[in-house]
Amino acid sequence: MSTTSRKVLTLVIIRKGSDILLGMKKRGFGAGKWNGFGGKVEPGETILEGAKRELQEECHLTSDSLKEVGLLEFEFKNDPVLLETHVFTSNQFQGEPKETEEMNPQWFSMDNIPYQQMWLDDKYWLPLLIQGEQFKGYFLFEGHERILNYDLTTL
Ligand SMILES: CNc1ncnc2c1ncn2[C@@H]1O[C@H](COP(=O)(O)OP(=O)(O)OP(=O)(O)O)[C@@H](O)[C@H]1O
Secondary structure (H helix, E strand, C coil): CCCCEEEEEEEEEEEECCEEEEEEECCCCCCCCEECECCECCCCCCHHHHHHHHHHHHHCCECCCCEEEEEEEEEECCCCEEEEEEEEEECCCECCCCCCCCEEEEEEECCCCCHHHECCCHHHHHHHHHCCCCEEEEEEECCCCCEEEEEEEEC
16 A cells, blocks of 8 residues: 555553453544544654553543553555554553543453454454563555455564
8 A cells, every 4th residue: 555644543451350441432433343542642742641641531541551562553445544553551550440522431351352343453463462462563454344454463
């Protein structure tokens, strides 16, 4: 694909024992899907700062120990924008998840993750995150519900 611009995004997966926290996206890109928390990195903030801010804005949790464990690139056929998504995780956080205008948070058992209502790429890389692996991947989508090709490696 011929990329003409990149958007830098964050995605935060919070773990607690054998549960992970996902949010139902209520509006905007990916609405109707369960996902981690995140969004665009803003000018003047680091990627880590962007991840922390989105976690706070979208479900009212704070964490000072987010660790970057994955880098995912997403492209959509006939769209020149490449989404460079930095994936963070932590099992240490403060606060209770709270519903916001953007997300409705819910804990899921790690063996009962709602992959059917998530982005199609999640079922490839989320198990790696859960196993404590670091990873790097590329996914080419056609529309939102079909992957044309992908590449995923552990680091
Ligand atoms: C294509 N396959 C994908 N698989 C898994 N996750 C994906 C994804 N594509 C995008 N994502 C995530 O979806 C969020 C969008 O964020 P998005 O709402 O656009 O950002 P932000 O909150 O800044 O938006 P607005 O300010 O409302 O424009 C952000 O976490 C991003 O990492």
